[in-house]
Amino acid sequence: MPGPAITARDLARHLGVSQSMVSRAFSPGASVAPEMRARILQSAAEMGYRPNIIAAALSRRRSSIVGIVMGELSNPFYPAVLEQLTGALGAAGFQPLLFTVPPGQEADAALPMLRQYHVDAVVVTAASLSAAGAADWLGDGRSAVLFNRTAAGEAEPQAIAGTPLPDSVACDNVAGGHAAAEALLARGRRRLAFVAGRPDTSTSRERERGFREALQARGLPPPLRADAGDFSYEAGHRVALDLREADGIFFANDILALGGLDALRHEMGRRVPEDVSVLGFDDIPMAAWPAYRLSTLRQPVPAMVARTVDLLRARLAGETDGPRAERLPAELVERASL
Amino acid sequence: MPGPAITARDLARHLGVSQSMVSRAFSPGASVAPEMRARILQSAAEMGYRPNIIAAALSRRRSSIVGIVMGELSNPFYPAVLEQLTGALGAAGFQPLLFTVPPGQEADAALPMLRQYHVDAVVVTAASLSAAGAADWLGDGRSAVLFNRTAAGEAEPQAIAGTPLPDSVACDNVAGGHAAAEALLARGRRRLAFVAGRPDTSTSRERERGFREALQARGLPPPLRADAGDFSYEAGHRVALDLREADGIFFANDILALGGLDALRHEMGRRVPEDVSVLGFDDIPMAAWPAYRLSTLRQPVPAMVARTVDLLRARLAGETDGPRAERLPAELVERASL
């Protein structure tokens, strides 16, 4: 028997005031005499009253809950994101309702649920949102921000001006790819290779594009290319085996790079960085471990999280500008694999 | 302007029936003629109607939301737990509302929030719940299950019979510690050491107890002991440096063991397993990586998650037996560090 939680009415009766006053005492900016509010808040504290958020959500048509849909949590980059995100969201007065979608699946599957829960907004990370899903969701005024992802069709001409795009916060992957090429080249590497992750992710594609463009800009031949198909240690390990020719490998992210590093060292007998330089992307905790000392491009997660929350706030406050695509710079972290 | 979601009333009017019927059509077991229900469900699908869970929660006094409070997500064991837990919870019709508490802090801090959201139940993992917090929460009929943790005072005499204890699901850490000792001994190791993690966690303590008891039972001297103070790679790395004497080290969990392994190999020049055997606990993905090949005691996470959800279901169905403490066996996974 869930303890008969005390309600605003109970408190009101106890104080001999109306329920409205109790409600107002808890709504910042409502019209209440200072002493009245103080009196109410005090008794509330004494009697252990706390507004029922469910009821408030129903009445106010705003839940203060934001959905987070995550694809795989197996890439260590995401737990860190999740941790920071829940923290920041909480500080901003939101609670995250967590949805996970099977890796490789689109976030769309979670949309119906999200609607049912009437979340105020949704942040999608480690998964993508189809253009149709986005249109559907944004279509009736809800907001969404893609984290570490780019909206499907973001680069396309405004031909599809009719379909709204979600906001997105990510780091500048193209510039990152560019920096990766420069770093490898600066080390004298010339037989470069790129290892792609999941082919349908903007992260992998943009990083590759930046990498290729940098080489092209220098008049150098395009890099070798391996398709891991997936952002996993195993996939990185597997495809590295095919990269005997390369003397400089840029992996689409750290987890792939770690797998590759182990393959190079333990299976292929190649020394890193003597024989081959390796670069990752993200800067997950393991990259710094002595067993790896992976050089990588660090994503500014704290800043990305802060932007995400700011964006959410602005949207919920009614801002309706065109979709924003925030891009933060990645930073090269040089360790021992370069 | 959040699209004027269609309500049960809208649908009802559209079909010329009462709102109650719509509601009933969506409540399994309610009294509705089969054809009526079919008709309603169909139009619902066509018009895109889905019951507003917030409203339902208010009315039914049950939210179908369960809170998950997590301490640190930095130990890779927990993201995996979280992923499986959200999946299983979802399959059982619950949605997880995620709370994170700063590492080292008790889950109590999240309790007020959890009450406000009127979650049906809470599962606490990677954090502990103080006896007072538990009493407070359970006191008024709510339920809680500790995951990979033991209730504070669970072993104590029923002197505190008045204070209810939360349910708990964990693996049999004592038996695991026992198995660890046996495995090390079987390898001929005699100068054993135990590396403790956070001192206030049941996991670290129980594993240590099992380890010591096993040695004692054989009439062997107690193990050396190092206090990492924390379940982290860095802590494991640091304390391993003090374990020159040991030829067999049992770390309270994998993440500590990985740090220790790197210290032993890269800083101390010791060969594993030639000079020293290392054992961890959990079996996180990294334990299997070629760079480590850590032998460990695997926690049966899928089974633990299943039990957790079953327990939750039973509790919400009204079961009020004494607190349950489910213990599942850990399994020794022998890789190359033994």
Added chain:
DNA sequence: ATCGTGATTGCATCCGCATGCAAAGCCCCT
């Protein structure tokens, strides 16, 4: 044709809080 019974509906209310609107209360000025 009449009555009893179980299956279906509709009605009215309630869940706990938010909020527009009108009633009251106050302070200050003429």
Added chain:
DNA sequence: AGGGGCTTTGCATGCGGATGCAATCACGAT
């Protein structure tokens, strides 16, 4: 003393569904 304008309060109602209870209905039995 009378009136204007602003601040506090209380009232009534709404949010979207769930549900106890009474009203209907359909049918088979007598």
